[in-house]
Amino acid sequence: MNRPTIPxxxxxxxxxxxxxxxxxxxxxxxxxxxxxxxxxxxxVISDTVGAVIDVLRxxxxxxxxxxxxxxxxxxxxxxxxxxxxxxxxxxKKLSASQRDDFVIEFKHHLSLTYxxxxxxxxxxxxxxxxxRSEKNKDVTVRTQxxxxxxxxxxxxxxxxxxxxxxxxIDVIIEGxxxxxxxxxxxxxxxxxxxPEKLIEKLRQKNAEREAKSS
Numbered sequence: 001m002n003r004p005t006i007p008x009x010x011x012x013x014x015x016x017x018x019x020x021x022x023x024x025x026x027x028x029x030x031x032x033x034x035x036x037x038x039x040x041x042x043x044v045i046s047d048t049v050g051a052v053i054d055v056l057r058x059x060x061x062x063x064x065x066x067x068x069x070x071x072x073x074x075x076x077x078x079x080x081x082x083x084x085x086x087x088x089x090x091x092k093k094l095s096a097s098q099r100d101d102f103v104i105e106f107k108h109h110l111s112l113t114y115x116x117x118x119x120x121x122x123x124x125x126x127x128x129x130x131x132r133s134e135k136n137k138d139v140t141v142r143t144q145x146x147x148x149x150x151x152x153x154x155x156x157x158x159x160x161x162x163x164x165x166x167x168x169i170d171v172i173i174e175g176x177x178x179x180x181x182x183x184x185x186x187x188x189x190x191x192x193x194x195p196e197k198l199i200e201k202l203r204q205k206n207a208e209r210e211a212k213s214s
Contacts, residue, residue, distance in 0.1 A: 037166075038131035041139035041159040044166045048076045049126050049143070052115065056122035066115065066210070073111040078160060078167035079103055082110070085169065086182045090190050098195045105202040110178070112209050117155070117173060121145040137161065138169070 055068045083103045084091045094102065127144045134140055138160045146152040156172040170179045189198045 034133045037137070037161070038133060038139050038141075041157075041166045042128060042131050042141050044076060044159060045141045045143065045157050045168075046126075046128065048072060048168070049118070052118055053122050053126070056115070056119060066112070069115040070108070070111040073114055074107060076168055077107075077110065078162060078169050079107045079110075081160065081162075081167070081169050082106070082179065085179050086186055087190075088183060088187070090187065090195075093190075094195050098199065101199045102195070102202070105199055105206060106182075108206050109202055112206065113178070114171065116209075117153075118145070120150045121153070134158065139166070 051072045052069055055065050055072070058065065060068070080103065083099070083106055086106065087094070087102070091099070124146045127146070129142045129144055131142070132140045138158055141157045141159065143155050143157070144152055145155060154174055157168050158170040158172070159166045160169045161167075170177055172178070186198060189201060193201075
């Protein structure tokens with residue numbers, strides 16, 4: 001008995017349907033994951049900024065505020081990644097002890113910088129303008145801060161997921177990346193005087209800034 005011949009187009013149709021459905025679900029799943037990532041990253045920044053501003057509004061002594069802000073920043077910023085991005089190719093040129101010393105001083109330096117940035121805007125609410133997915137599955141959270149008697153400033157945060165936590169790896173203030181800014185400064189110093197002097201200069205600058213704010 002001759003079996004009926006199934007046209008090639010008919011045979012391909014179920015296969016095509018499966019492929020299309022798989023692609024659609026894959027795209028939908030990726031979009032859903034991106035939305036979830038952006039939402040989680042935004043929540044981290046909302047909590048961080050809110051916590052820092054609460055400290056700035058408190059009646060605590062300046063030294064106590066500095067310590068509290070440091071603890072907030074330390075918990076939410078990925079300083080190992082930030083330090084590697086700042087030093088770039090120079091990271092491998094430092095010894096293990098020099099890397100540890102740099103991270104310690106740089107953590108202190110960046111927390112002072114960040115606290116100082118928000119200081120004049122403690123009495124205003126931060127507006128979250130948008131979120132955006134980036135390369136390496138990073139997320140950028142964009143904010144605008146309006147302070148009483150001060151011009152509004154734009155502050156963007158780039159976050160990267162480590163394990164199950166989203167951590168800040170860069171802060172962009174009015175279009176200027178802290179990573180790129182610090183990288184240019186550190187490369188000049190490293191070229192001129194080497195890593196030990198870089199760490200010492202960073203330590204001195206931190207002490208000077210603390211003295212001015214106390």
